[in-house]
Amino acid sequence: MIILETQKLTRRFDKFTAVDALNISVASGEVFGLLGLNGAGKSTVIKILTTLLPPSAGRATLAGYDVTHQPDAVRRVIGYVPQALCADGSLSGYENLLIFAKLYDIPSKQRKQRIHDMMEFMGLQEAAHRLVRNYSGGMIRKLEIAQSILHHPQILFLDEPTVGLDPIARSQVWRLVQQLRADYGTTIFLTTHFLEEADSLCSRVAIMNQGRMIATGTPTNLKAVLSKPNATLDDVFIHYTGHELASRVSYHDTVKTRRNAQRLG
Numbered sequence: 001m002i003i004l005e006t007q008k009l010t011r012r013f014d015k016f017t018a019v020d021a022l023n024i025s026v027a028s029g030e031v032f033g034l035l036g037l038n039g040a041g042k043s044t045v046i047k048i049l050t051t052l053l054p055p056s057a058g059r060a061t062l063a064g065y066d067v068t069h070q071p072d073a074v075r076r077v078i079g080y081v082p083q084a085l086c087a088d089g090s091l092s093g094y095e096n097l098l099i100f101a102k103l104y105d106i107p108s109k110q111r112k113q114r115i116h117d118m119m120e121f122m123g124l125q126e127a128a129h130r131l132v133r134n135y136s137g138g139m140i141r142k143l144e145i146a147q148s149i150l151h152h153p154q155i156l157f158l159d160e161p162t163v164g165l166d167p168i169a170r171s172q173v174w175r176l177v178q179q180l181r182a183d184y185g186t187t188i189f190l191t192t193h194f195l196e197e198a199d200s201l202c203s204r205v206a207i208m209n210q211g212r213m214i215a216t217g218t219p220t221n222l223k224a225v226l227s228k229p230n231a232t233l234d235d236v237f238i239h240y241t242g243h244e245l246a247s248r249v250s251y252h253d254t255v256k257t258r259r260n261a262q263r264l265g
């Protein structure tokens, strides 16, 4: 079953086209990865799909609801973890989750249990009553993911979920993504520039370049197009864009994330 579909989805900022006639379809239960250099248009796509930014042309539907005409219905079926950190450092993890439980209208009798279950699912139960400013980057990311799935959304959007995390925290977040899909059947739409991880986790990926989608498919199929033995997704990315991904993106985004992390503290 198709749960997310875009048709010629387009977003312009004045004369600049950030997202250019994008056609995507995602089946229920997929982990779909949007890959691209900085400025390719990935975050803009996520902002349109989460109803935060109206499209200039084209359409998008999520669980059958149109982002332009039924934004409230769309918001009820989605969760969103933005690229910049969004937890409050001066509150405990529990208190952060309580704010979101209220925001999502979880009945007051269920809130405590739901938060407890989610903290346990995330492996954060020990830290529930510690201030978030004392959390590690990986714990904050997990808390933010917990915040965005308290209401059990059908589709979860993760914008660069592992940027700025050390390799251990990164692999924990990716394991969580797999667990979410297995335990809750959540469809996951994420952006990343860690191609190796996208390769092992995503059922399908789309490569974006300057607002356009230039390739889409399962990692296996995309690699098979190159007539190179043991081709990686990095090879696929270079083949289509002429650029290497990791070295171009990570520094800038990591600095940005660190600044946000400092702001929390």
Ligand SMILES: Nc1ncnc2c1ncn2[C@@H]1O[C@H](COP(=O)(O)OP(=O)(O)O)[C@@H](O)[C@H]1O
Pocket (backbone or CB within 6 Å): 013, 018, 036, 037, 038, 039, 040, 041, 042, 043, 044, 045
């Ligand atoms: N609000 C905005 N106003 C003008 N330009 C924007 C705005 N948001 C994004 N852009 C531009 O659109 C392009 C795509 O940005 P973005 O979607 O953030 O890319 P990515 O997430 O792939 O790095 C960039 O060139 C960016 O500068």
Ligand SMILES: [Mg+2]
Pocket (backbone or CB within 6 Å): 042, 043, 044, 083, 159
């Ligand atoms: Mg972005």
